Amino acid sequence: MKPLYERQEGESKQVFEGFTIYRNLGLTRKLKDVGKKLGKNHSLIKRWSSQHNWVERAEAFDEEMDKRAILENAQLRKQMIKEHAEVSRKLLLKVKAAVEHIRPETLSPYEIAKLLEIAVKVERLSRGQSTDISEISHSGEITDKVDEQDIFKRVDQYAELYKQIADQGTA
Structure with a gap:
């Protein structure tokens, strides 16, 4: 069985063209925008949408695109981690x-x-330890003042x- 977002059996080229316009409008899709684009009246577009399940098919398309984007992002992250590890390893040898x-x-x-x-x-x-100070507590009382020269002396x-x-x- 073909994916819902592809041309279905018995669907005319004109109806499928209308669907692809609707499908590609994304989350802001509206039937009236399809009618304007094709120069067809709203009632015809509404009938095509109803008879050919455009809403369900567009949702299937959105889900498929989300799955592909998630998969592609995961692959890109995996590649990025691999590249960063390789660069880090080479840099560590130089250091x-x-x-x-x-x-x-x-x-x-x-x-x-x-x-x-x-x-x-x-x-x-x-x-695996934190490099940030996550909590600092202080009584509020200052008992010793340290100036800049003292810090340099200690360094x-x-x-x-x-x-x-x-x-x-x-x-």
Whole structure:
């Protein structure tokens, strides 16, 4: 049996043309629009629609198009995931090679902090953990103020500590 949205047995070319116009109008389809397009009166179009089940056939067409769109989207997503995984794998190999050549003493405190931030995020993601803070609670009382210079001083201290650890590993 043919799909409902194709030309049916005994359906004239003219009636099928009317149906295809109706079918292709999409969710805003109206019989009067078909009549205008074909230059036919509304009562004739209404009769054709009734005799040839245009509403049911158009719904079958819509469902088929939805199924095809869903299937195509699923295939595209699958391909996208595959491509992203391949690009990520290649990029990771390059990053690994680059990391082997990093000399810690050449990094600024900012670069060290940024690399640490990235490393933590990547590790958390690879272990299925969130990389975002989902809840922060605070009593509302501020007991210690930290200024910008103090933050830079602490980053420098961490950088120095990192350098010492790196130097111990090469000694």
